[in-house]
Amino acid sequence: MSDATSLLTVLVTSPRLPAGLMSRDAWTALEAAERVLASDLEDPLPAAIEVSGITVTALPYDSPAEAARALVDATRSGSVLWVGSPDADPGLTDALAEELTRLDEPPQIEVLVGSWDLPGARLLDAVAVMDALRSPGGCPWDAEQTHESLAKYLLEEAHETVEAIETGDTEHVAEELGDVLLQVLFHARIAADEDPGFDIDDVAGALVEKLIRRHPHVFGDGDASTPDEVERSWEQIKATEKADRDEDDLLAGIPVSLSPLLIAEKVLTRAARRDIQLTYDDKADLGTRLLALVAEARAAGTSADAALRAVLRQIARPATD
Known part of the structure; x- marks a missing residue:
């Protein structure tokens, strides 16, 4: 017959945080437990607990059912705390539930969360997976890629993301953004x-510095309070950073591979910020009339490029009765 006070505590923590960075409740439970068990004493968390002066006993297992039986049996002689493995012990929770339901007097069981992931923590997993793919023993296709061989995929994934956004498929947007992120991680790993x-830390660090530098109204003493003022401030800071560019060249820095309609939008935006007045003649050449349509779309708060793609999708996939 089990002791009414017997308790099994399953301690779960984030493997993405340094071992030992746990809540006060977690450390209190560790100190109060009569036995602290873990599957592998060489895992970071059991090792950190041992360093703190708390004894951890190894309890290796071959299956979740075996672990569940051993843990429940261990509670017969007092309270037990199980230190969760970095892989979260797949199947153990279900095995414990099954084991407890067959007992007339099961021990009490609690799941104690010792640490939580911070926002963005899964990015660390993505970096680790990309590193494994490019490292010895990883994927041979990934290992032979270069910046040049991947360039087309970066462009393709960006376009697919835009299409997902325009079609309003939120789940698809998340998937395509993941594909864009993969390209960023891939190029950074190649460069390493x-x-x-x-x-990847250099990439992220440079981005953080740029965002802080170009948002003085948020991180400094800037006073931009409207979207238009923010854009003007951004352009001024950008011009200072890229002083070697020809300020009179409205095309400076715009990628030539960009859609001509998008290039036209950027040129018109730059012209407006510099108070350059443009006029359009309905009888002018085709290029000028196209530019006039881009200006019309811009004045209406839309994108001529997006509008044209929307019409093309309607033509390609006409509504059926």
Whole structure:
């Protein structure tokens, strides 16, 4: 017959945080438990607990059912705390539930969350997976890719993301953004093997510095309070950063591979910020009339490029009765 006070505590923590960074409740439970068990004492968390002076006993297992039986049996002689493995012990929760339901007097059981993932923590998983794919023993196709061989995929995934956004498929947007993120991680991992090179932390660090530098109204003493003022401030800061560009060239820095309609939008936006007045003649050449249509769309708060794609989708997939 089990002791009414017997307790099995399953401690779960985030493997993405340094071992030992746990809540006060977690450490209190560890100190109060009569036995602390873990499947592998060399895992980071059991090792950190041992360093703190709390004894951890190894309880290796071959199956979740075996672990569940052993843990429940261990509670017969007192309270037990199970230190969850980095892989979250797949199947153990279900096995424990099954084991407890067959007992007339099961021990009490609680799941104690010792630490939580911070927002963006899964990005660490993505970086680790990409590193494994490019490392020895990983994927041979991934290992032979270069910046040049991947360039077309970066462009393709960006276009697919735009299409998902325009069709309003939220789930598809999330998937396509993941594909774009993959390209960023892939290029950064390739660069990590180059000399000179860079890694994903360099990419993220440069981005953070740029965002802070270009948002002085948020992180500094800037006073931009409207979207238009923010855009003007952004352009001014950008011009200072890229002082070697020809300020009179409205095309400076715009990728030539961009859609001509999008290039036209950017040129018109730059012209407006510089108070350059443009006029359009209905009898002008085709290019000028196209530019006039882009200006008309811009004045209406829409994108001529997006509008044209929407019409093309309607033509390609006409509504059926």
